[in-house]
Every structure is written in structure tokens, then in C-alpha cells.
Amino acid sequence: MATNVNKVLLSQPRGFCAGVEMAIKALGWMVRVFEAPVYCYHEIVHNQLVVERFKKLGVVFVDDINEVPFGYPLMLSAHGSAPEVVKQAQEKGGVVINAVCPLVTKVHHEVKVRAKNGYKIIYVGHKGHDEALGTVAVAPESIELVERVEEVSNIEKTSQPIALLSQTTLAQREWSEILDEANKQFGTVWTAGKSDLCFATTNRQGALEQVAIRSDAVIVIGSPNSSNTLALEKLAKESGCKNVYRIDGPDELPLDLEGIVGVTAGASAPQELIDGVIEKLNPLDGIEVVDVTIEDEYFPPPRELRDLVKILSGLLSLGIGKHIDSSKILGQDRNLNASEVIQTLA
Numbered sequence: 645m646a647t648n649v650n651k652v653l654l655s656q657p658r659g660f661c662a663g664v665e666m667a668i669k670a671l672g673w674m675v676r677v678f679e680a681p682v683y684c685y686h687e688i689v690h691n692q693l694v695v696e697r698f699k700k701l702g703v704v705f706v707d708d709i710n711e712v713p714f715g716y717p718l719m720l721s722a723h724g725s726a727p728e729v730v731k732q733a734q735e736k737g738g739v740v741i742n743a744v745c746p747l748v749t750k751v752h753h754e755v756k757v758r759a760k761n762g763y764k765i766i767y768v769g770h771k772g773h774d775e776a777l778g779t780v781a782v783a784p785e786s787i788e789l790v791e792r793v794e795e796v797s798n799i800e801k802t803s804q805p806i807a808l809l810s811q812t813t814l815a816q817r818e819w820s821e822i823l824d825e826a827n828k829q830f831g832t833v834w835t836a837g838k839s840d841l842c843f844a845t846t847n848r849q850g851a852l853e854q855v856a857i858r859s860d861a862v863i864v865i866g867s868p869n870s871s872n873t874l875a876l877e878k879l880a881k882e883s884g885c886k887n888v889y890r891i892d893g894p895d896e897l898p899l900d901l902e903g904i905v906g907v908t909a910g911a912s913a914p915q916e917l918i919d920g921v922i923e924k925l926n927p928l929d930g931i932e933v934v935d936v937t938i939e940d941e942y943f944p945p946p947r948e949l950r951d952l953v954k955i956l957s958g959l960l961s962l963g964i965g966k967h968i969d970s971s972k973i974l975g976q977d978r979n980l981n982a983s984e985v986i987q988t989l990a
């Protein structure tokens with residue numbers, strides 16, 4: 645037990661974002677409506693506990709649509725899928741629900757429009773990450789992916805206009821360094837407003853910046869393949885904090901922590917992991933919430949799921965001879981909390 649911790653600075657916002665809430669609740673619906681197995685293309689979100697819990701309920705995660713048998717229900721993950729993958733999924737003959745975050749869809753749209761208008765697109769993202777793979781595949785002939793600022797100078801000069809787009813979950817500094825370098829190399833490049841970094845990414849980073857400068861150690865809760873979690877870890881280190889630990893959950897918490905400990909969590913880390921870490925830290929002087937903004941974004945269930953609920957309530961109405969209002973069922977979604985869904989599924 646880590647008993648020498650005086651105080652916890654709890655970064656706010658932290659944990660589940662609106663996109664992750666939507667995707668988890670949607671898969672929660674699917675496992676209730678369909679008999680196992682339900683298939684999911686890529687991890688629904690990059691968090692070990694979430695994925696394991698759905699596996700226990702009969703969700704089979706695949707990285708290739710060819711592994712999905714014909715006619716089985718299939719969900720496409722929150723990170724967004726390549727157009728070819730969406731087409732292949734639809735040809736499988738089963739119900740397909742696309743849980744892509746609307747903010748990733750927005751970037752896909754920007755790629756489509758810029759490519760159509762003759763731009764060369766520099767896409768800042770992590771090679772091999774599901775979101776980057778899906779976005780690049782929207783217009784592979786027009787995109788060049790860069791991960792580090794040094795790579796910008798390797799891009800071949802062109803007479804085409806240049807657009808700079810990015811993965812939604814990068815560290816703010818990672819993005820702005822590359823933007824400065826691209827402007828230097830190519831003149832003014834086109835970007836979408838400020839950047840493609842989503843509100844959840846920037847809010848969590850903004851709060852952690854305040855926490856990290858006051859902390860003797862920082863705990864970032866989230867899985868190693870979660871891009872926004874790694875961005876939080878990077879930011880805490882860059883803020884000058886000497887002891888930064890990324891952990892999946894309470895079991896990995898170092899036991900020799902002392903003084904003031906900052907705690908945050910990536911956008912795919914459930915509340916029960918955060919609660920478990922705080923319980924184990926057991927700070928002598930309690931918890932101070934460092935709150936930089938109120939996040940009240942809500943993304944409704946994917947369109948295909950709303951249609952499915954309408955059909956099912958129609959059928960049920962016929963069976964019992966009483967009207968069942970699908971809008972009421974769907975209306976309850978806003979008050980449902982994905983962390984609770986995860987706990988109920990345990």
C-alpha cells in the first residue's frame with residue numbers, strides 16, 4: 645500500500661470522452677440484442693479492461709474482415725475504418741454498426757475534400773495506429789504520413805497546395821512543432837481551424853499541464869496502445885515532472901510514491917480503474933480536483949443502431965399489441981454512463 649502520499653491532484657477532465665462513451669454503449673447494446681458471437685473490427689477502444697470484458701461476453705475482436713463469418717453482427721471501432729473495410733463489412737450480409745467517432749469522420753471528410761481539390765496532404769499521425777490507418781486509406785495517393793518533425797524535410801517539394809491534417813489524439817506540442825516546420829518548408833499550409841486535435845485530447849492535456857507542474861509524481865492511467873494516453877504521459881514528462889508512470893490500472897501502481905501525486909486517465913480508461921488507483925494511493929490530506937473545463941459533449945448512438953432499435957421496438961409492439969416508443973429507449977442513452985455499462989457487463 646502506498647501510504648506516504650500526502651495529496652492527490654485529480655486532473656479534470658480525465659477518462660472517457662464522448663466518442664468512447666458512444667462506442668462502448670453501442671457495443672453494450674449489441675451484446676444484449678444479439679447472441680454471441682458479436683464481431684468487432686479492431687479493439688472497440690484501446691483499453692485492456694474494456695476489451696477483456698467484452699471478450700468474456702462473446703465479442704470476437706478481429707483485425708481482418710475476412711475473419712468474420714457471413715451473416716454475423718459486426719461493429720466497426722471508434723477509431724474509424726478505411727472505406728474499403730466498410731465496404732467489405734457491408735458485403736458480409738450481417739448487421740454492421742459503425743461506431744466511428746464523429747470527430748474522426750470529420751478528418752476523413754477533410755481528407756476527401758482536400759484530395760479532391762488537388763492538395764497534397766501531410767498527415768501527422770502514428771504509423772500503424774488504427775485511426776491513422778483508416779484516415780490514410782481515404783485518399784492514399786494524396787497523403788504522406790509523418791510522425792516526427794525531422795520527417796517534414798524529407799517530403800518532396802511540389803507545386804500542389806499543401807494541407808496539414810492530423811490524428812485527433814496527438815500531444816499538442818507534437819502537432820504544433822510539425823505545423824511550424826511545414827509552414828517553414830512549404831509556405832503557409834492549409835489546416836482545419838486550429839488543428840484536428842479533438843476537444844477531449846486538448847482538455848485532458850490542458851488539465852494535466854496544471855497538475856504536472858505541482859506534482860512530485862504523475863500517474864497516467866491507460867493502455868500502452870492508446871495514443872491519447874501516451875500523449876498525456878509525454879506531456880507530463882515535458883512539464884518537468886521527474887516521476888511519470890503510465891499504468892493500466894491499480895495493480896501496476898508503484899508502491900514507493902511520496903508527496904503530491906497527480907492523477908489523470910486517457911480517454912479510453914474506465915472510471916473503476918481511476919477509483920481503484922485513488923483508493924490505493926489513499927492520500928493523507930485528501931484529493932484536490934484541478935478542473936480546467938466542463939466537458940458536456942454527447943454523441944448519440946451510431947445511425948445504424950438507432951435504426952435497429954426502431955425496427956426492434958416496432959416488432960416488439962406488434963408482438964404485445966402495445967406501442968413501444970423507440971425514441972424513449974434511445975433518449976435514455978444520454979443518461980447512461982459507459983463506465984456503468986462496463987461494470988454491469990463484469
Ligand code: SF4
Pocket residue numbers: 661662663664722745746747748812813842843844845872911
Ligand atoms: S479521443 Fe477525441 S476523437 Fe477519439 S473518440 Fe474521444 S472524442 Fe473522439
